[in-house]
Amino acid sequence: MQVCKFVAPEIIFGAGTLSQVGKAARRLGASRVLVVTDPGVIAAGWLEHMLPYVEDEHLDYAVWSTVTPNPKDYEVEAGAAYYQRHGCDALIALGGGSCIDAAKGIAILSTNGGRIHAYEGIDKIKRPLPPMVMVPTTGGSGADVSQFAIITDTTRRIKMTLICKSLIPDISITDPLLLTTKNAYLTASIGMDALTHAIEAYVSLAATFLTDVQALRSIQLISAHLQASVDSMENLAAKDAMARGSLHAGLAFSNAILGATHAISHQIGGMLDSCHGELNAVLLTYVMEFNLRTCPTRYASIAEAMNINISGMTALEAGQCAIVAIRRLARNIGLHARLADFGVTEEMIPILSATAMYDACMATNPREATCEEIAALIRTAL
Numbered sequence: 001m002q003v004c005k006f007v008a009p010e011i012i013f014g015a016g017t018l019s020q021v022g023k024a025a026r027r028l029g030a031s032r033v034l035v036v037t038d039p040g041v042i043a044a045g046w047l048e049h050m051l052p053y054v055e056d057e058h059l060d061y062a063v064w065s066t067v068t069p070n071p072k073d074y075e076v077e078a079g080a081a082y083y084q085r086h087g088c089d090a091l092i093a094l095g096g097g098s099c100i101d102a103a104k105g106i107a108i109l110s111t112n113g114g115r116i117h118a119y120e121g122i123d124k125i126k127r128p129l130p131p132m133v134m135v136p137t138t139g140g141s142g143a144d145v146s147q148f149a150i151i152t153d154t155t156r157r158i159k160m161t162l163i164c165k166s167l168i169p170d171i172s173i174t175d176p177l178l179l180t181t182k183n184a185y186l187t188a189s190i191g192m193d194a195l196t197h198a199i200e201a202y203v204s205l206a207a208t209f210l211t212d213v214q215a216l217r218s219i220q221l222i223s224a225h226l227q228a229s230v231d232s233m234e235n236l237a238a239k240d241a242m243a244r245g246s247l248h249a250g251l252a253f254s255n256a257i258l259g260a261t262h263a264i265s266h267q268i269g270g271m272l273d274s275c276h277g278e279l280n281a282v283l284l285t286y287v288m289e290f291n292l293r294t295c296p297t298r299y300a301s302i303a304e305a306m307n308i309n310i311s312g313m314t315a316l317e318a319g320q321c322a323i324v325a326i327r328r329l330a331r332n333i334g335l336h337a338r339l340a341d342f343g344v345t346e347e348m349i350p351i352l353s354a355t356a357m358y359d360a361c362m363a364t365n366p367r368e369a370t371c372e373e374i375a376a377l378i379r380t381a382l
């Protein structure tokens with residue numbers, strides 16, 4: 001009998017639920033909140049929209065908005081100093097995965113001290129974190145429900161994966177209306193990131209019956225609605241479906257962990273500061289080909305969830321159909337197809353493959369890989 005556990009934050013989902021943010025922070029005992037956001041979110045008007053809900057609850061706040069995509073170690077440390085300087089006792093992140101991960105990094109340093117690098121890996125955070133309310137604006141990272149934080153080590157030029165239950169936010173507020181200001185490129189790349197989360201979680205060595213149901217529902221929703229969500233900023237039905245798909249994927253991967261796609265894309269993202277979701281969109285199908293023979297029936301179920309008619313096919317054939325369909329989807333929504341498009345070169349492969357072997361996500365990839373095999377996989381995707 002399988003023994004498993006499943007962790008998740010309190011989740012508030014629905015159009016207009018941004019209005020709950022002040023009440024959520026108040027319920028957690030906050031009195032002075034650090035709001036972590038970024039210039040894109042501010043330009044879209046969402047910070048201005050949110051702050052009255054914080055003020056309604058008579059909460060003091062400070063705003064820190066100098067986060068960049070792929071949040072850096074020095075940014076997190078600057079944010080933590082800002083948090084201390086302003087006497088904050090709780091965090092609200094309003095933004096994509098970068099804002100949410102940066103907020104988690106600030107939370108770690110605010111109660112545990114030291115440098116963020118000390119918390120790389122699994123269960124390195126010893127002291128409890130301050131209350132965290134996360135409001136995702138991009139629909140895809142899953143960081144608002146996950147026990148992960150991904151921070152770039154700018155000295156080693158790699159992404160550090162921090163995994164600990166205390167990184168699960170207290171409250172996650174998903175308001176699909178926030179997805180209506182994202183452009184087509186962001187919608188496409190983040191949507192493919194969410195699909196990658198669901199697929200890697202479904203074939204993960206740590207998958208359970210509790211994560212499978214989340215992963216398969218996510219694959220259904222994203223494969224059915226991503227194209228429509230990319231085609232129109234105002235399609236609320238598609239935004240709602242993508243927000244739900246992303247939430248399901250986040251719950252799946254937070255508990256089942258990920259696989260080789262993320263282990264490799266973290267290294268390329270750390271080295272070249274490239275778009276995480278678009279990198280995954282390229283790598284995912286090559287990793288699926290690498291894994292396919294290890295767990296073909298799992299990939300056949302993925303094909304079925306994508307609404308592919310697999311009757312009469314072997315599991316291998318069905319899995320291959322899923323790979324072809326994902327490549328077609330990525331192309332149709334305008335994403336790159338090769339790693340060379342991001343500036344990856346043959347000379348970078350030895351270091352990328354060597355560092356990928358140490359990424360925490362590699363441990364749950366269904367097929368054990370050698371460094372040479374990962375190098376060959378990257379070369380195939382160049």
Ligand SMILES: [Fe+2]
Pocket residue numbers: 141193194196197262276280
């Ligand atoms: Fe991801």
